[in-house]
Amino acid sequence: MPVSKELRITPIRNGTVVDHIPSGLALEVLRILNVEALGRESTISVALHVRSQRMGWKDIVKVENMELSAPKANAIALIAPTATISIIRETKVREKHAVSLPERLVGILRCPNPNCITNQGEPVDSEFEVTRRRPLAVRCVYCERSVEDFVPLLTR
Amino acid sequence: MSLKGRDILSMRDLSRPEILEILKASRALIPVAEGRRPSRALEGRLLSLAFFEPSTRTRLSFETAAKRLGARTITIVDPAASSMAKGESLSDTVRMLSCYADLIVLRHPNEGASRLAAQLSDKPVINAGDGAGQHPTQTLLDLATMEERFQTLAGLRVVLMGDLRYGRTVHSLAHALGLFGSELTLSSPERLSLPEEVRRDLDQMGAKVTEQPDLEKALRGADVLYVTRIQKERFGDLAEYAKVSGSYRLDPALLRNMKEKFAVMHPLPRVAEIPPEVDRSPHAVYFRQAFLAVPVRMALLSLILTGRVPPGGGR
Ligand SMILES: Nc1ncnc2c1ncn2[C@@H]1O[C@H](COP(=O)(O)OP(=O)(O)O)[C@@H](O)[C@H]1O
Numbered sequence A: 001m002p003v004s005k006e007l008r009i010t011p012i013r014n015g016t017v018v019d020h021i022p023s024g025l026a027l028e029v030l031r032i033l034n035v036e037a038l039g040r041e042s043t044i045s046v047a048l049h050v051r052s053q054r055m056g057w058k059d060i061v062k063v064e065n066m067e068l069s070a071p072k073a074n075a076i077a078l079i080a081p082t083a084t085i086s087i088i089r090e091t092k093v094r095e096k097h098a099v100s101l102p103e104r105l106v107g108i109l110r111c112p113n114p115n116c117i118t119n120q121g122e123p124v125d126s127e128f129e130v131t132r133r134r135p136l137a138v139r140c141v142y143c144e145r146s147v148e149d150f151v152p153l154l155t156r
Numbered sequence B: 001m002s003l004k005g006r007d008i009l010s011m012r013d014l015s016r017p018e019i020l021e022i023l024k025a026s027r028a029l030i031p032v033a034e035g036r037r038p039s040r041a042l043e044g045r046l047l048s049l050a051f052f053e054p055s056t057r058t059r060l061s062f063e064t065a066a067k068r069l070g071a072r073t074i075t076i077v078d079p080a081a082s083s084m085a086k087g088e089s090l091s092d093t094v095r096m097l098s099c100y101a102d103l104i105v106l107r108h109p110n111e112g113a114s115r116l117a118a119q120l121s122d123k124p125v126i127n128a129g130d131g132a133g134q135h136p137t138q139t140l141l142d143l144a145t146m147e148e149r150f151q152t153l154a155g156l157r158v159v160l161m162g163d164l165r166y167g168r169t170v171h172s173l174a175h176a177l178g179l180f181g182s183e184l185t186l187s188s189p190e191r192l193s194l195p196e197e198v199r200r201d202l203d204q205m206g207a208k209v210t211e212q213p214d215l216e217k218a219l220r221g222a223d224v225l226y227v228t229r230i231q232k233e234r235f236g237d238l239a240e241y242a243k244v245s246g247s248y249r250l251d252p253a254l255l256r257n258m259k260e261k262f263a264v265m266h267p268l269p270r271v272a273e274i275p276p277e278v279d280r281s282p283h284a285v286y287f288r289q290a291f292l293a294v295p296v297r298m299a300l301l302s303l304i305l306t307g308r309v310p311p312g313g314g315r
């Protein structure tokens, strides 16, 4: 395991590392991870504006005692398509993969159209389908509105 | 391929062959729609017409279509008098309607309402307009009007004029015309131009689209002029509304040099976009268009409920 600076600061025993986050989006990733819900025994470390060979600058988020659920991984894929996720068990990287976005996103984004039926208090989850991968664009399956700016629309 | 049991929610859900099948069925039903040949093809069927937003034309034409085929209807017309006013969700209303009727026709102020309804209903749902969203049966009758006039939809040169931004009929019409290889000319004030994403969708289909705000130039060589209403509600500034709507008024003199079959269409109701003088012109097709709403909706009801059109239109 290459020893990097940020690793020396915060080695974790068990948990999740989200690396290669586009610089500036770490706090959004934390919001998605809903770290407030973790117990007080967990360390959360965030590295902002770290040098990266691949991306120039990046952010990193490390959360102890948490393994990522699929909806959260999808939400991260949406705002940070370059991110890689590593699962750490007993201080070793056990799994490492790039995030990937499914064809349909259920309950992750709020529809930006205030008149959309998903914003009227009906018992229905929002749902978007991916219409373009690069750059990423999705469309509400209900009102057919297209969305390209995701950060303000993430549901909590 | 069968439309039996299908929902009709957006033109996006219909393929070219399916569109053509609906238009063919509609042609066969014209004598029934005109009252020349009685039909009981849908006798014993009960349709729910759920109109949670004012509509005259669409509701009456669905009701006419149903009754001309012998079906009966139950109608919600005034949301204020229905349980929606008591705060019942659309979801619950739809579940109820779907156990009463064989098919639901839904007009609703919120975009996507009919897609939600279709998910909850085990009976087919026809979208009769959802907010500023889709209105597929309007597009189908627009296509039927063009096809009747030109015997084809392929390669027509269509000018879309007026409010191309908010006019809900125009977006799905543009999409459908793109499917059939029409050449589109967009003639609108800049602030009412076609939304970027609709434009992109057309480009992706390889449709030929040009913009020409000058109507006289736009009309050169055109087969169809499709006029939409410019809605006052879209303008904060009434002076600007007056200016824009004044400039988008069809000057009857422009029709003088058009091709013989050239057609002026309008989804109605019109305000001042088409002056009454045009009504007498052989190019005025909008009343025929309004009539064709009936056979097109008859065709949909038959195909969805029975999978076929009664032979010879009647029984
Ligand atoms: N025990 C650990 N505690 C905290 N972070 C770790 C641990 N092990 C690995 N990481 C971090 O997880 C990510 C993936 O690890 P690794 O595959 O070793 O590195 P890289 O992706 O830089 O080649 C890196 O950001 C690394 O710093």
Ligand SMILES: [Zn+2]
Pocket: A111, A112, A113, A116, A117, A118, A140, A141, A142, A143, A144, A145, B112
């Ligand atoms: Zn929506």
